[in-house]
Each structure stands twice: as structure tokens, then as C-alpha cells.
Amino acid sequence: MNFTKSTRRAVQAIAVVLALAVPTLSAVGPADARIGGGFSSGSRGSRSFSLPPSTSTAPGTAQPFNRSFSQPSSPSFRPGMGGGFFNRPGGLLGGLAAGFLGAGLFGLLFGGGLFSGIGGFSSILGLLLQLALIFFLARWAMNWWQRRGTAQPAYAGAAGPGSSPNMRNAMGFGLGSTSTPLQIGPADYEAFERLLSETQAAWSDEDIGRLRRLATPEMVSFFENDLQENRARNQINKVSGTKLLQGDLAEAWREGDTDYATVALRFSMIDRTLDRATGRLVGGSEQPQEAVEVWTFVRPRGGDWILSAIQQTN
Incomplete structure (x- = not known):
């Protein structure tokens, strides 16, 4: 998938905004x-x-x-494990944002640009799919384990x-x-x-x-x-x-x-x-x-x- 330089910059800018905004928005919602x-x-x-x-x-x-x-x-089960990525409100979005931010910082540290750590828009989509798959598999495993003791x-x-x-x-x-x-x-x-x-x-x-x-x-x-x-x-x-x-x-x-x-x-x-x-x-x-x-x-x-x-x- 080929993008012009301006399009690539626009995608990177949107990703940065999401990385910074999502943790704030997911911290406390109206229903929480x-x-x-x-x-x-x-x-x-x-x-x-x-x-x-x-x-x-x-x-x-x-x-x-x-x-x-x-x-x-x-x-x-370990004390505190429930407060992490999967169970905390906004955990999936927060995890995605952290992934964006971490990849961006990696790219900056090694001189390749903000999102060189991800490697392009197609890699961003791949990262999203992988994180979603891991999330649902882990959620299914945790629910299965809980049902055993219900x-x-x-x-x-x-x-x-x-x-x-x-x-x-x-x-x-x-x-x-x-x-x-x-x-x-x-x-x-x-x-x-x-x-x-x-x-x-x-x-x-x-x-x-x-x-x-x-x-x-x-x-x-x-x-x-x-x-x-x-x-x-x-x-x-x-x-x-x-x-x-x-x-x-x-x-x-x-x-x-x-x-x-x-x-x-x-x-x-x-x-x-x-x-x-x-x-x-x-x-x-x-x-x-x-x-x-x-x-x-x-x-x-x-x-x-x-x-x-x-x-x-x-």
C-alpha cells in the first residue's frame, strides 16, 4: 500500500492525537x-x-x-492482576494507545521518525488486529476459568x-x-x-x-x-x-x-x-x-x- 508523503504525515498526526487522547477519555467515563x-x-x-x-x-x-x-x-491468580490491561475500564483502547505511543517513542529514540517503530499504515492495521486477537483470546480464557468455579x-x-x-x-x-x-x-x-x-x-x-x-x-x-x-x-x-x-x-x-x-x-x-x-x-x-x-x-x-x-x- 503506497501513500504520498503528506498522507503518511496526516495518518501519523492522527495516531499521535489518539495516543494522547484515549487514555484521558477512558480514565473516567460518565457511566463510571x-x-x-x-x-x-x-x-x-x-x-x-x-x-x-x-x-x-x-x-x-x-x-x-x-x-x-x-x-x-x-x-x-495474582494480587493486582485484575487491574491491568484487560479488566481495567478502557483497557483495550488504553493498551492500543500505549502501543502507538511506545512505537513512536522507539522511532524517535533511534532516529527513524515518530512512527518508524510501527513501519507504516499497513503495520498499524496489523498491530491493531494482533492486539484485538490477544485481547479476545485472553478474555475468553479468563471467563472460561471463572465459569469452572461458578x-x-x-x-x-x-x-x-x-x-x-x-x-x-x-x-x-x-x-x-x-x-x-x-x-x-x-x-x-x-x-x-x-x-x-x-x-x-x-x-x-x-x-x-x-x-x-x-x-x-x-x-x-x-x-x-x-x-x-x-x-x-x-x-x-x-x-x-x-x-x-x-x-x-x-x-x-x-x-x-x-x-x-x-x-x-x-x-x-x-x-x-x-x-x-x-x-x-x-x-x-x-x-x-x-x-x-x-x-x-x-x-x-x-x-x-x-x-x-x-x-x-x-
């Missing part, structure tokens, strides 16, 4: 600004590296954790009298010698719905003290880091009008004196990212948006539920 930042974060006890069952609210699969303090027993769907019954109108009453059956069945009742569903709203409100107020009462120390550490990143960008995320639209229990189980419940939630909210100094809208929308996430709650036996994990859905 709410609490959790669009990541899958936290722990689910002994099931942290097993995907929760699908439900009618979240018929797809939950994403593996990007951020977790859990130490899986399988050597295939628990069987929990038994879900019809909504009983007194149940929360947005939640289905259900019983989850734990698997394995360390897990026992756990009954989830209307009061539990009301607690889950309340935590959905209260954590979003505490996040919007940047109230770390309140978040510590609503979530595990692990989750609070992730929230603190996300809030610090917002401050570094001179931005603040405001989530208001949070309303649960539908919820399903995926599974509930007991480990020793600790209870766990994983619930699929579909909810609406007004998610806005504002300039901290001027209050100008820089992301999100003034209109309600919907999201589907899988939340896990934990409590000591006889205690109050708190948030233990948030997982995004495919």
Missing part, C-alpha cells in the same frame, strides 16, 4: 463516575473468585474483581407477603463444607435497598466517616482512592435520586459466624461530575440513568449488613 468507579471491587469471602449465579435482573455474568484484597488459592444458581421462590416490592424473596444455598444455607427475609431486602441509597449519598458528600459505617474497610480504601483521584482532577461526583427498580438474590451463605448475600440490583440515579471550583457539569447527565450491578453484603451473625463488594455486569 458513581461509587465504585465502574470497577469490580471488594471480596465475597471464600467465593471471591467464583462468579455469582445469573438472575433475571442480571441475566449476564458478573465481572471478576479488578480490585480485591482477597488472596486466591489458585496460582493462576456456584449453581440459588433457588428463588415467589415473592412472599411483606416482601420489598423491588426485591424477590429467595433462599440461597451455600456449597462446600465451609458454607451453610442462609435464609434472607424482607427485613434483609430492606437493608440492602437502604444501603444502596445511603452509600451513594455518603459518596456524593465525600463523607468517609459515614462510608466506614456502611462498608468494609477494604471497600472504604477503594472509595478513598477514587475520591482522591477526583480531587486531583479538581472534580466532584454527585449521585442523587437513587431508586431501586429491580433486585434479585443471586446467593446467600454462611461462613462460620459471618453471613454473606450477593444481590443483583437494577437502579436509576442522576450521576453528575462537576468542576469542584465552578460547579460546571463536566461529565454525566442531569437526566436519570440506569445501571445494573451485583452487590455483596456481609454481616456478623446477628449484626447489621454492610457493603462488601460491587461487581459490574457483562
